[in-house]
Amino acid sequence: MKPLTNQRDAARAVLLPLDCSAITLQRVLAAEQQEIASHNTRFEQYLKTAHRQINIKPTKPTGTKQIRDLATFAALGALRTHSADPLADTKYEAREPNGSAEARMLRSPIRKHPGLTEFSIRARNYYVATITWLFENKLPSQLQAEIAAVLLAPDPPDITAPAPFRTYAKTDSESIDERYRDRAKITTDGVWIDTDHYSRCCQLLPVSPPSAPAPTDQLQHLYISDRGLVIPREIFRLKLAEYAWHGWAKLVNLAYNMLSTQEYDQLASQTPHAEDVIFRYFKFNNLIYSPYFASKSENPQRDWQDDTNIKTPPQLEDKRLITIVDCIRATPSLSFGTPLPVQTLFNHLKTYFPPPRRPGNDINSQRTLFQALQNAKSSQIKLYRNNQTSQLQCEIPAPPHTPIYPRNDDGRDYWNSYLHIQSKLRQKDVEPHWSRKSGRDRQIINPTVPKQTWQLPQPDYHAAIRRGQKTAAQAQSTIPTISDVEPLVDDESKLTPTQDELKFLTRVGLAMERQIADYSLTDSMRVLRRRGDGTQLNVDEGKLQDQDWLERHTEGRKVLYTVPADKRKLLSIKNVSNDGYGERTTSEKSLHRRGIDQTAAWLATKPDVTRVVRYHDLWRLRSTPYEEQLKKRDLLSTRIDVIGFNESTPRYVAEVETKSNSPSRAQHCVRKLNTFSTIDDIQTILVTPNPEHLWKLMRHLDHPDYFDFTSFPNSNPRNYGRTEWKTKLQNEDILGQFFDQLETYRSLVQSSPPTTPDQHQDKIIGNL
Incomplete structure (x- = not known):
């Protein structure tokens, strides 16, 4: 298919996206996304109209110039709506208490909603309404018949084909026209399907995606006429809407997984007026969430009565x-x-x-x-x-399920499940019955698939929906590869590093936040300097260090870099602070992050560990045998670096500590481990990068309330390492009292069994 140059193919892609390959649709979306920058007024016009669309009645589109715009504007418009931040930099934002939950929820509030908001539902309605209008008003009758035939009378699936359920996936589209042209005809009453090709595919599913204009029992019947089956115009519209409802989901999901973070942000910055309608809804506090x-x-600090111009808080x-x-x-x-x-x-x-x-x-x-x-x-x-x-x-009521989630590798998505259902219904014969109306007998068929026929594919369909919503609530959204990383800042000219240096710093910052899928902090960061072709980025590390853009750490043969928190903010890199994924503080350096990931990987190899959690909030151990002990030590509001569980039972508790000038940090770390050391069947581990760090920690812990050594070793880190410290801690009865094991990054690697890199990855919350 060539939807960028062939208008017939463009119409096929717009009306029947489920029957097109992902590559074809991605090509169309990529081309349009690049054009929006120069045609942002048309796109904003389209989106404003979409936000007002309350039904699926055929509607002439606004803002579009080409047929393919109906698909691309719909997909990118859904993402633009999803990312809307309508109250940013307004007087509403200034009224929220600083640091409050309200202030956090005010930023990108639509994205935080767990399903589709009213704006997104209206945008979906607009897609359905505009493609129905396109079908009825702009397509030649021959192409109309082909579209109707693919929708209502497709070939049985060829299970030997790479995409057996997609009509246009691997076949020349014009050959489809030749094969399908006699299966359907467009008549004044609706669509006629030849007697050899009609099936349950022609009926509506007993689910309610589109907004039906009347209760199901009031819809017109299908009927037998002229050696074929007639689907009344109203029913065909609803069938097309049913398909389009799922097609919109596929287009939106493809676009979401195509766009980089930078492209996503550019889409918003290039279309500032797309939020005008959304802002008015928020301003007048209309119900936009359902x-x-x-x-x-x-919140008692949320006082909205001081300013007479803003008496009502936004929703x-x-x-x-x-x-x-x-x-x-x-x-x-x-x-x-x-x-x-x-x-x-x-x-x-x-x-x-x-x-x-x-x-x-x-x-x-x-x-x-x-x-x-x-x-x-x-x-x-x-x-x-x-x-x-x-x-x-x-x-708890269910939110409308959303297609905006990372790529789902855990089974088929619900729009593909719909296509599979259609293929199954293609093999089911309809059951006409005689009816007498206006003195005339004719065979009629119910407009919807009978419940007993629907019961067979129904569990698979709903399971696909459930899988998608699980992905929406659970899956990470990361950049696939190192070479895919581009600077996130809008105006690079305001920053002193060069283009290559900005790319390198962005890679380091995203790697620190574990946002690059093919990179692990357990690896050296030298790879972040390489281009996709293997050549090196032109980076002046010395200059970046002098300008406080970069810190360099070496651990054995591995090199780690840290971009300080203030510089990561300038690079538009957000701090990941959700427990299980990152630290609350922005000051955590790569060396400490690497230790946490190394410890998690080490614990995941243990046969009695089924789940590993990094940055574990201890309130999660409430209503367990450990709560009372944690409460006594006032630890329920703190975090543990890494915990290894056997099902729901903690088996290993590890703290990673690097050297610092603050004795209280090391002492607090050991106090947490000591609390768990008193509990049977829990092993506690103190992990530190190397003997140099270990030596500094022991200095801080040589205190009457902690280790209080009989004498401090008369040596140095080079000659007195982990093995020597372990012996001393055993001799002074510190091991087993404050914690059970002492490890360094090197000892973790050496004691790990040989495994493939991702063999135990699924045990770790958030993965590495």
Whole structure:
């Protein structure tokens, strides 16, 4: 297919994206994304109209000039809506208490919603409405017939083909026209399908993606006429809408996984007026979220009565309720809309680690969970006691499922599942029955697939939807390879480093935040200086160090770099702070991060470890045998660097410590390990980079309240390493009392069994 140069192919791609290959659609999306910069006014015009579309009635599009715009504007428009930050730099933003949950939720509020907002649903309606208009008003009858035939009378799937369910995937599109042209005809009444080709494919599914204009039992029937099946115009529109609803999801998901972070940000900066309609909805506090995950409770510092011009706060959602919804989406054993014991929900929340692109989990007690549910503004969120058991239960409504999530490698997506269902229905015959109307007998067929026929593919379809929503709530969004990394800043001329140096610094910063999929902090950072062709970037490390852009560490043969926090901010690199993924503080250097990942990889190789968590918040151990001990030591609000679990039971607790000028850091680290050392069946490990760091730590711990050595070794780090310190700690009864094992980065590598790089990766929350 050549949709960029052939208008017939463009129409096929716009109307039947599920039947086109991903490569074809990506080519179209890439070409259009580059053009939006010079045609941003048309794109903004399209998006403003889309945000007002409340139904799927055929509608002439605005802002488009080419047929392919109907697909590309729809996909990129959905992403532009998703990333909208309508109240940025406004007086509304200035009114939120600094550092409050409200202030955080005000930034990109639509992206934080766990499903599609009203704006996104309207944009989807607009896509359906405009392609229906295109089909009925702009396509020649021959192409209309081909589109109808592919939709209603496709070939049975060729399971030997690479893409057996996609009509245009590997076949010349004009040969499809020749093969399909006699299967369908466009008539004044609707679409006629030849008797040899009609099947249950021609009926609507008993699910409700599009907005049907009337209840199902009031829709017109299909009927037999002239050796074929007639699908009335209204029913065909709904069938096309049903397909388009899934086609829109595929287009949006492809676009989301195509665009780099920089391209995503450019799309927003190039179309500043696309948020005008969204801003007005926020300003007047109209209901744009459904369901509305907001709270009735008010932050006492959120005083909106001081300024007479802004008496009503903008509509924001409760971060805690968002996390509850994300947890249910990510947990196969939990369901929306059904009674759910609050204790069970909290137990699952304790093991749910939102990825960095989702709001972090700070529901740190069952009381916090109870208050969030009790104060929910929506009547759809219910909290009550079971009449028979007196158990506290809740019911949470499901958000509209979204196609905006990272690439799903865990089974097929729901739009592909829809195509599989259509292929199964192609093999099912319809069941006409006689009806008499206006004195005339004719054979009619119900407009929807019977429930008993739908029951067979239904579980697979809903499982695909559930998989997609699990991915939306759980999967990371990372840059695929080192060579894909480009500077994220809009105006590079304001920064002193060269283009090559900015690329290198961006790579280092993203690697520190674990945002490059094919790089691990357990590896040397020398690879970050290489281009895709193997040549070296032109980087003056000395200059960057002198200008405080870069710090360099060596650990054995490995080189690590750190871009300081203030410089990462200038590079538009966000700090990853969700527990399970990153540290709260922005000052953590690469050397410490590497130790955490090395320790996690080491623990993951142990046969009695099923799950490894980095940066583990200790509130997650509430309602366990360890809570009382942690509470006594006032540790429930702190984090442990790495914990290895056997199912839900901690087996290994590790702290990574590097040298510093602050004795309190090393002492706090050992105090945490000491707390777990008193608990049976938990091994505690202190990890440090090398003997030089270890020596400094021991100096800080030589204190009456800690190790209080009988004498400090009269030696130096070069001659007195881990083995010597381990012997001394054993001789002075420190090992086993404060912690159980002493390791360095090198000893972790040496004691790890030989494995493939990703053999145990799935054990680690967030992966490496």
